[in-house]
Amino acid sequence: MVTTNKKTTIIYSLVILLSLLFILGGTYLYTAQHLLLSRLSYHLQVPFIKSTIHCSDGAPEFMYELMNNLVTEQKSMSNQIVYQNKEGERFHCESGWEDGFRGDNLITINSRFRYASVSKIVTSAIVLDLINQNKVQLDQKLLDVIEIPKPKDERIQDITIAMLLEHSAGFDRYKSKTAMLKMDIKPWCPTDLEDLAGLELDFEPKTQFQYSNVGYCLLGAVVEQVTKRSFHEVARESYGLDDKDIQFVKDGMLPDEIVYDYRYENFFSSDYYTHFDFKDSLYAIGGLAGSANAMVSVTQDMLLKEPLNILSRAKSPCAIDKIGGCYGYALEPYQKTGHSFTIYNKSGYFPGVNNDIFVDDKGGILAVYRGASAPSFEAMQKLKELVYARLNSYYKLDSM
Secondary structure, three states: HHHHHHEEEEEEHHHHHHHHHHHHHHHHHHHHHHHHHHHHHHHHHHHHHHHOOEEOOOOOOHHHHHHHHHOOOOOOOOOOEEOOOOOOOOEEEEEEEEEOOOOOOOOOOOEEOOOHHHHHHHHHHHHHHHHHOOOOOOEEEHOOOOOOOOOOHHHHHHOEHHHHHOOOOOOOOOOOOOOOOOOOOOOOOOOHHHHHHHOOOOOOOOOOOOOOOOHHHHHHHHHHHHHHHOHHHHHHHHHOOOOEEEEEEEOOOOOOOOOOOOOOOOOOOOOOHHHOOOOOOOOOHHHHHHHHHHHHHHHHHHOOOOOOOOOOOOOOOOOOOOOOOOOOOOOOHHHHOOOOOOOOEEEEEOOOEEEEEEEEOOOOOEEEEOOOOOOOOHHHHHHHHHHHHHHHHHHHHHHH
């Protein structure tokens, strides 16, 4: 009898210990590893997300494959894909919800996403329009347009409009102390342009390509100086943004923006925008929001411009065979080694959103919008490789 009681006591003790370990482990995972749990839960959500995928009649098969990739590999539940072929036919696919997992409102062709750096092609297009109108020149020096004190770094005097457009002006966002996106610090551009005089460039202008938000902020300032109007007014008028329901985000989230998914962010969350100055500083580099469909319409308008448009680039050689290895005046050209097909791309990222606009040399326009942070940089690169491969195959089949 005593032996039986001891066994019962041991069993009870083990049950209590295991229960405590389960509770403590669960509490730890929830508090310290909540992102891990959230990421793991995505796999359970995938079947529900896939059930919401819908494409318009006649949509090419590659759009379904891309949408499945967004859900499974990019880990994004709320998505828009819009494709316009050379004949001007437009197709679209959507998945997910505007208001979070299994919400009340499904994503539609009109759902509003933050454009992030895809906004930059509007800035590029406006500057190229001014060049086409002979109001500014590609080789014109920046300091001929904006007035600042004599710069500490004399190389700043060599910066041209073309260098700013193609990210070769000497600013490197990974090195520069002029970063536009430092938390809780208002950038000097464009409200205090004289601060440019005290900066030191990160490299000799025109010797390399390094992506720079500062350069595009300065281009926004060029637009305002040349036109004597606000950038917002010029953009709205030039590309009919109001008619296309594309808005500047200013401060805060627009009331009809979708709910973004931050589970693959290691630092930022839904309040990230409160730490950055969208209203006065970021409007020319990432200030727009609208649908993928609206962006395709804007891109279509941009391609009609001449002699320069968003496909234009300098004649000097660059690494076109590498994704992100070459910058045009608005888009990044890419042509895989051994192929003749070329796509032109601009990507955009803010916490909770990843967007891409593609233009190809067959006359197609493709917008791929995701309402979630990608799980990795490699995943984003693989998406671009997939887009290239599927478009290339699609056009080959279409020509048979």
